[in-house]
Amino acid sequence: MAEHNKYSVLLPTYEERNNLPLIVWLLVKHLSESGHDFEIIIIDDGSPDGTLDVAKELQRMYGKDKIVLRPREKKLGLGTAYIHGIKHATGNFVVILDADLSHHPKFLPEFIRKQAERDYDVVTGTRYSGNGGVFGWDLKRKVISRGANYLTQVLLQPGVSDLTGSFRLYKKAVLEKLINACVSKGYVFQMEMIIRARQFNFSVAEVPITFVDRLYGESKLGGSEVVAFFKGVLYLFATT
Amino acid sequence: MFDGDQEGNTLTEPTRMQAELPHPPGVIAEEALPSRLPSPSQPKTHPYTIPKLYQWLLVASVFMAVWLSYVAGYFKTSLRQEYHDIILVLPLYLLMTFASYSLALLGYRVATFNDCKEAAEELQEDVKEARKDLERKGYKYASDWQ
Numbered sequence: 001m002a003e004h005n006k007y008s009v010l011l012p013t014y015e016e017r018n019n020l021p022l023i024v025w026l027l028v029k030h031l032s033e034s035g036h037d038f039e040i041i042i043i044d045d046g047s048p049d050g051t052l053d054v055a056k057e058l059q060r061m062y063g064k065d066k067i068v069l070r071p072r073e074k075k076l077g078l079g080t081a082y083i084h085g086i087k088h089a090t091g092n093f094v095v096i097l098d099a100d101l102s103h104h105p106k107f108l109p110e111f112i113r114k115q116a117e118r119d120y121d122v123v124t125g126t127r128y129s130g131n132g133g134v135f136g137w138d139l140k141r142k143v144i145s146r147g148a149n150y151l152t153q154v155l156l157q158p159g160v161s162d163l164t165g166s167f168r169l170y171k172k173a174v175l176e177k178l179i180n181a182c183v184s185k186g187y188v189f190q191m192e193m194i195i196r197a198r199q200f201n202f203s204v205a206e207v208p209i210t211f212v213d214r215l216y217g218e219s220k221l222g223g224s225e226v227v228a229f230f231k232g233v234l235y236l237f238a239t240t
Numbered sequence: 241m242f243d244g245d246q247e248g249n250t251l252t253e254p255t256r257m258q259a260e261l262p263h264p265p266g267v268i269a270e271e272a273l274p275s276r277l278p279s280p281s282q283p284k285t286h287p288y289t290i291p292k293l294y295q296w297l298l299v300a301s302v303f304m305a306v307w308l309s310y311v312a313g314y315f316k317t318s319l320r321q322e323y324h325d326i327i328l329v330l331p332l333y334l335l336m337t338f339a340s341y342s343l344a345l346l347g348y349r350v351a352t353f354n355d356c357k358e359a360a361e362e363l364q365e366d367v368k369e370a371r372k373d374l375e376r377k378g379y380k381y382a383s384d385w386q
Binding site for chain 1: 354359362366377
């Protein structure tokens with residue numbers, strides 16, 4: 001009865017030379033310890049800081065079956081990075097998380113356990129319920145985040161508490177279908193994926209996660225992000 | 241209904257079938273919008289659902305129609321004067337209630353937003369351990385960390 005599951009972790013990177021070895025090490029640690037079969041697919045968008053060299057070194061250390069390199073010439077969208085990444089993914093599940101260490105791989109076994117509970121199509125991490133939370137946000141950032149979240153809850157009624165989180169586990173076929181149905185980019189892309197999941201009647205479960213805002217490097221939430229976010233919410237409000 | 245803290249919200253199995261059915265022609269609102277995904281060969285296909293905007297508009301216009309016809313005196317009721325007075329300001333009253341509720345909830349949620357200090361400390365420790373182990377395994381770019 002125990003069918004064999006394999007998890008393909010997609011890591012789109014851009015200028016993550018310092019974080020990449022650490023996130024890979026943590027992924028290998030937590031997925032090996034919990035005894036899951038996995039591969040890590042690194043999609044580097046031509047980072048000038050040599051992230052790809054680091055990825056190659058990691059491939060040498062951990063083996064070609066564990067670390068798969070799918071580099072691209074230049075910076076392209078997140079959605080296309082996923083499409084590009086899953087084209088050669090050999091797992092039946094796909095894991096998506098940020099490569100900047102804001103998502104801790106220690107939660108992955110919990111995602112996998114949750115998925116198996118009722119054969120969910122999607123499991124998404126949430127910062128807004130249970131023991132979930134964030135580190136490194138000031139009051140202003142918290143108000144914006146909570147306000148934006150509340151707005152989406154009221155307008156879109158998505159049935160999940162964290163729409164913009166990007167730490168997720170998908171069945172591979174489900175992810176492919178969702179990506180093909182999505183038109184947005186960036187932040188909004190993550191939100192659209194989960195809204196479309198509801199539209200397709202895919203089952204979605206949540207796991208509380210902690211989000212540690214970038215330890216190394218810049219965190220980004222500018223005015224243009226906020227504007228893009230509101231545009232995205234309105235677009236989904238009017239079309240889904 | 242506005243509470244977002246639902247855990248493990250699931251959609252039921254039988255309805256999934258409907259999603260697989262091709263939608264009737266002519267209902268893909270998406271095509272009119274500029275697609276920004278650079279894969280024009282792939283059609284955007286998803287089941288059609290009534291957009292939330294129209295759901296809101298429908299509820300709001302039904303409510304306003306009933307309210308306006310009451311205020312304009314299109315139908316006679318034998319409501320007491322107090323009730324009549326309340327109904328006159330009902331839309332404003334509802335709006336204000338909703339705004340207060342939202343603000344209170346927002347304040348509460350910001351105040352109770354978990355500060356995951358331990359998570360950050362744990363990550364620092366993990367990073368140290370990872371670097372040490374990577375170095376021991378002969379990671380070529382360990383000098384990055386010096």
